[in-house]
Amino acid sequence: MVARVHQAARELLTEVGYEALQLPDVAVRAEVNKTTVYRRWPTKRDLVTDLLLRLSDHDLPHADTGDIRADLVALLKDVAELVRTPLMQAMVRASLEGTIAPEARHAFWAERMHRSSVIIERAIHRGELPEDADARSILEHAASPIYFRLLITGEPVTDHDIRQFVERAVETAQRA
Amino acid sequence: MVARVHQAARELLTEVGYEALQLPDVAVRAEVNKTTVYRRWPTKRDLVTDLLLRLSDHDLPHADTGDIRADLVALLKDVAELVRTPLMQAMVRASLEGTIAPEARHAFWAERMHRSSVIIERAIHRGELPEDADARSILEHAASPIYFRLLITGEPVTDHDIRQFVERAVETAQRA
Numbered sequence: 001m002v003a004r005v006h007q008a009a010r011e012l013l014t015e016v017g018y019e020a021l022q023l024p025d026v027a028v029r030a031e032v033n034k035t036t037v038y039r040r041w042p043t044k045r046d047l048v049t050d051l052l053l054r055l056s057d058h059d060l061p062h063a064d065t066g067d068i069r070a071d072l073v074a075l076l077k078d079v080a081e082l083v084r085t086p087l088m089q090a091m092v093r094a095s096l097e098g099t100i101a102p103e104a105r106h107a108f109w110a111e112r113m114h115r116s117s118v119i120i121e122r123a124i125h126r127g128e129l130p131e132d133a134d135a136r137s138i139l140e141h142a143a144s145p146i147y148f149r150l151l152i153t154g155e156p157v158t159d160h161d162i163r164q165f166v167e168r169a170v171e172t173a174q175r176a
Numbered sequence: 177m178v179a180r181v182h183q184a185a186r187e188l189l190t191e192v193g194y195e196a197l198q199l200p201d202v203a204v205r206a207e208v209n210k211t212t213v214y215r216r217w218p219t220k221r222d223l224v225t226d227l228l229l230r231l232s233d234h235d236l237p238h239a240d241t242g243d244i245r246a247d248l249v250a251l252l253k254d255v256a257e258l259v260r261t262p263l264m265q266a267m268v269r270a271s272l273e274g275t276i277a278p279e280a281r282h283a284f285w286a287e288r289m290h291r292s293s294v295i296i297e298r299a300i301h302r303g304e305l306p307e308d309a310d311a312r313s314i315l316e317h318a319a320s321p322i323y324f325r326l327l328i329t330g331e332p333v334t335d336h337d338i339r340q341f342v343e344r345a346v347e348t349a350q351r352a
Contacts, residue, residue, distance in 0.1 A: 019195075089272055092327075095328070096265055096268060096272070096327065102330060105329070106330065140321055140324065143324075144320040145316055145317070145320040147320070148323050148324060149316075149320075151328065152323050152327065153285040154271065154278060154281050154285075168344075171351070172344045172348065175347070
């Protein structure tokens with residue numbers, strides 16, 4: 001039931017956006033009894049917050065090429081794909097509107113960074129990065145221009161840009 | 177009249193947000209005839225778009241300390257202040273909602289980057305950066321983590337963080 005409701009909510013959020021999202025429509029799309037939905041998620045804020053938390057459970061496979069640059073380029077291409085989706089844009093809007101509880105937002109990013117940090121840990125074990133390299137700092141350094149362009153300035157992000165973002169983040173970490 | 181309406185719109189946008197912003201309220205706050213407002217800005221989308229374009233006309237004084245790092249730190253402290261304001265957050269939301277015309281958003285960022293690039297040009301003249309240093313790339317490199325944290329993840333940005341963002345952006349540009 002939960003999976004069907006999440007899927008329906010993701011689809012509707014993508015199609016109509018947060019403002020127009022209605023729990024009864026989610027129930028219909030999910031083919032679940034409306035009262036069942038309301039019992040678990042009293043408001044759409046609860047459902048969208050839950051959805052944001054689940055977002056970190058998928059969408060980001062982590063390549064293991066044996067090379068830190070190749071792994072990060074693969075990760076950031078996935079990130080750019082995800083950030084371009086109306087779903088992720090609706091999520092960011094919801095965060096800015098205070099629709100999503102700050103704790104949920106914090107948990108989402110902590111989880112997302114934690115999952116991706118495996119790429120950095122493997123690079124440290126291979127000796128590509130210093131022992132004390134900070135995974136979150138490196139991931140943020142490489143990824144933040146992607147979010148900045150796609151969500152803030154509306155500029156495009158090419159694969160060449162991604163390789164450049166990765167290169168300077170890795171070089172900075174190696175020099176530290 | 178225009179300045180009074182812009183000021184009123186900025187105040188209301190900050191107080192009630194975009195969704196609740198109403199042109200008649202703006203007219204009252206600005207002490208301007210409602211029809212005068214509607215004649216110049218038929219919709220609130222027009223007014224907010226206009227407002228975004230004017231945002232790039234102020235708010236960012238550019239320090240001239242004779243040192244690229246000090247100039248960028250001063251700039252980014254101003255940026256962090258601005259990004260924390262409900263006005264800027266409302267603006268970003270409006271962009272994500274497609275409320276602000278893409279051309280206006282593009283023009284805003286082009287203007288903003290252009291104005292700040294004086295800091296980079298002065299550093300090139302002083303020999304602190306290579307002749308071919310790309311101003312926009314350096315400014316984006318240093319500033320994007322600030323937008324990422326304050327608008328996307330909701331994390332804080334300290335003065336120490338800002339000095340670190342500036343240091344790695346300048347080092348990367350000097351190595352290029």
